[in-house]
Amino acid sequence: MVVAGSTRRRAREGGDGDGVLGAPVVRGPGAELGDQLSVVMKFGGSSVSSAARMEEVAGLILAFPEERPVVVLSAMGKTTNLLLLAGEKAVGCGVIHVSEIEEWNTIKDLHIKTVDELGLQRSVIHDMLDELEQLLKGIAMMKELTLRTRDYLVSFGECMSTRIFAAYLNKIGVKARQYDAFDIGFITTDDFGNADVLEATYPAVAKRLHGDWIRDPAIPVVTGFLGKGWKSGAVTTLGRGGSDLTATTIGKALGLREIQVWKDVDGVLTCDPNIYPNAKTVPYLTFEEATELAYFGAQVLHPQSMRPAREGDIPVRVKNSYNPKAPGTLITNQREMDKVVLTSIVLKSNVTMLDIVSTRMLGQFGFLARVFAIFEDLGISVDCVATSEVSISVSLDPSKIWSRELIQQELDNVVEELEKIAIVHLLQQRAIISLIGNVRRSSLILEKAFHVLRKSGVNVQMISQGASKVNVSLIVHDSEAKACIKALHEALFEDDDVLTQLEVENLLMASWNNGKDMVCMLRSSLYWVRYWKCLAVIPSARSEGHDPSNK
Numbered sequence: 001m002v003v004a005g006s007t008r009r010r011a012r013e014g015g016d017g018d019g020v021l022g023a024p025v026v027r028g029p030g031a032e033l034g035d036q037l038s039v040v041m042k043f044g045g046s047s048v049s050s051a052a053r054m055e056e057v058a059g060l061i062l063a064f065p066e067e068r069p070v071v072v073l074s075a076m077g078k079t080t081n082l083l084l085l086a087g088e089k090a091v092g093c094g095v096i097h098v099s100e101i102e103e104w105n106t107i108k109d110l111h112i113k114t115v116d117e118l119g120l121q122r123s124v125i126h127d128m129l130d131e132l133e134q135l136l137k138g139i140a141m142m143k144e145l146t147l148r149t150r151d152y153l154v155s156f157g158e159c160m161s162t163r164i165f166a167a168y169l170n171k172i173g174v175k176a177r178q179y180d181a182f183d184i185g186f187i188t189t190d191d192f193g194n195a196d197v198l199e200a201t202y203p204a205v206a207k208r209l210h211g212d213w214i215r216d217p218a219i220p221v222v223t224g225f226l227g228k229g230w231k232s233g234a235v236t237t238l239g240r241g242g243s244d245l246t247a248t249t250i251g252k253a254l255g256l257r258e259i260q261v262w263k264d265v266d267g268v269l270t271c272d273p274n275i276y277p278n279a280k281t282v283p284y285l286t287f288e289e290a291t292e293l294a295y296f297g298a299q300v301l302h303p304q305s306m307r308p309a310r311e312g313d314i315p316v317r318v319k320n321s322y323n324p325k326a327p328g329t330l331i332t333n334q335r336e337m338d339k340v341v342l343t344s345i346v347l348k349s350n351v352t353m354l355d356i357v358s359t360r361m362l363g364q365f366g367f368l369a370r371v372f373a374i375f376e377d378l379g380i381s382v383d384c385v386a387t388s389e390v391s392i393s394v395s396l397d398p399s400k401i402w403s404r405e406l407i408q409q410e411l412d413n414v415v416e417e418l419e420k421i422a423i424v425h426l427l428q429q430r431a432i433i434s435l436i437g438n439v440r441r442s443s444l445i446l447e448k449a450f451h452v453l454r455k456s457g458v459n460v461q462m463i464s465q466g467a468s469k470v471n472v473s474l475i476v477h478d479s480e481a482k483a484c485i486k487a488l489h490e491a492l493f494e495d496d497d498v499l500t501q502l503e504v505e506n507l508l509m510a511s512w513n514n515g516k517d518m519v520c521m522l523r524s525s526l527y528w529v530r531y532w533k534c535l536a537v538i539p540s541a542r543s544e545g546h547d548p549s550n551k
């Protein structure tokens with residue numbers, strides 16, 4: 001794309017100046033980037049949850065004076081959830097009770113307090129709060145909350161956080177300009193609640209942000225999560241956590257050097273730290289791995305967000321705004337996989353599973369086609385699949401559907417349709433545990449995983465190896481899932497023997513490739529000794545109550 005390419009070229013050509021950050025330019029590796037926009041810095045709700053946090057984030061931006069960032073912000077803290085709850089309450093509470101809705105008052109108080117504490121004029125958000133109250137009253141009056149209105153309602157979160165932050169940057173002498181994504185060319189499908197960014201977005205966003213920057217440089221502060229439906233012209237949202245996608249879309253549109261997503265954790269971790277606190281940071285990931293783990297439920301990244309970065313070949317860095325010194329996770333197109341067994345364990349709870357057994361004889365063809373035609377007709381999306389000639393097991397993802405009542409209705413529908421050609425068992429409260437890792441090590445992963453699960457007495461109800469070949473998914477009962485994650489993490493990330501086994505395999509492979517390379521052979525036999533020692537020592541250490549990782 002013309003603009004993206006020229007932005008990069010100009011960036012490499014370099015330039016001087018004190019720049020818009022108002023701080024002296026540090027001479028270093030980034031200095032040749034000159035005065036062009038160079039990175040996207042996206043800060044999630046947890047990073048901008050209060051006035052103090054906004055000050056910290058401004059400090060972070062100032063700490064990199066050689067960078068010219070485009071800033072993307074989410075709504076403050078839990079504002080999106082609060083807006084959704086306020087909307088739901090407004091439907092049933094009556095117009096005169098809207099001002100008493102607890103969530104609405106929490107939102108109002110948080111934003112006013114933030115503005116006050118940052119020393120800004122309340123007028124920065126006054127109109128927004130007014131309009132939001134009117135909207136809640138409108139919902140109360142209509143007694144309904146459509147998907148379209150819901151998107152408009154939640155958009156207030158990002159619209160307010162960006163207005164406050166841009167005003168604060170200007171107040172401290174850093175020239176900034178606020179943008180609503182739906183006004184600068186973020187064109188999406190009209191799938192309210194889960195809209196897709198359309199191709200037309202890239203040139204439009206690049207033209208607007210780049211044009212403004214050239215004319216009158218100011219740090220762009222853009223609303224994450226939001227777009228404009230191409231047919232309806234209404235505000236849309238990109239699915240929960242969609243600000244990551246906003247950031248990568250801008251990165252690709254402008255052909256920037258790097259996309260940074262700042263969170264409240266030290267990067268992408270080996271599992272959800274809320275499930276198992278011993279989770280460790282994964283230093284490197286490929287876009288494919290990151291997509292897979294986001295798709296299978298790791299809340300840390302939006303599932304679609306890697307696509308623009310991959311297409312634009314722009315590295316994504318996941319950083320911790322509470323611990324900026326931590327190196328974080330770097331996500332790129334490729335990485336060295338030889339030493340990788342497993343990258344991350346991901347849990348997706350509350351999954352529904354269908355066991356579908358053909359009522360026809362063995363050898364009938366077209367059964368799978370008919371099953372999937374039914375899913376297609378009903379617009380149901382399938383996560384995992386396992387098949388035999390006469391039966392098929394699939395897992396469905398209810399979180400893709402906004403309204404809870406609709407889920408049961410849709411499930412009843414799909415079962416009714418499938419029962420015309422098969423015997424159907426509906427299994428609810430299941431969980432998918434996805435082991436994201438190196439497919440070349442899938443035997444080792446499965447061997448370890450099943451050993452652990454057998455020891456814990458867990459019955460795996462379905463297994464599927466993803467087509468992308470970086471994911472093995474196991475379906476277990478929801479009630480057993482968290483304990484499984486902990487046991488799997490201990491076995492696959494905290495045991496020396498897995499690592500040693502890998503080293504042995506690598507060295508054996510290397511020595512095999514090098515033919516008669518005696519040094520390699522010798523080294524590999526030393527590892528073998530270490531490996532067998534590990535296998536012998538670890539079980540006995542465990543039975544004595546020692547922690548083998550303390551050796």
Ligand SMILES: Nc1ncnc2c1ncn2[C@@H]1O[C@H](COP(=O)(O)OP(=O)(O)O)[C@@H](O)[C@H]1O
Pocket residue numbers: 043044045046047074241262263264265267268269270271272273274297298299300301344
């Ligand atoms: N594998 C994982 N690695 C890191 N964080 C994870 C993982 N799985 C779940 N999480 C959760 O994701 C959260 C960060 O994502 P998110 O809430 O979207 O951040 P933000 O709102 O700051 O963008 C973490 O606080 C953590 O609880």
Ligand SMILES: N[C@@H](CC(=O)OP(=O)(O)O)C(=O)O
Pocket residue numbers: 043044045046074075080081157224225239240241242243244
């Ligand atoms: N505020 C939106 C969009 C978003 O990306 O948020 P966060 O970056 O805090 O996950 C949400 O809560 O879904």
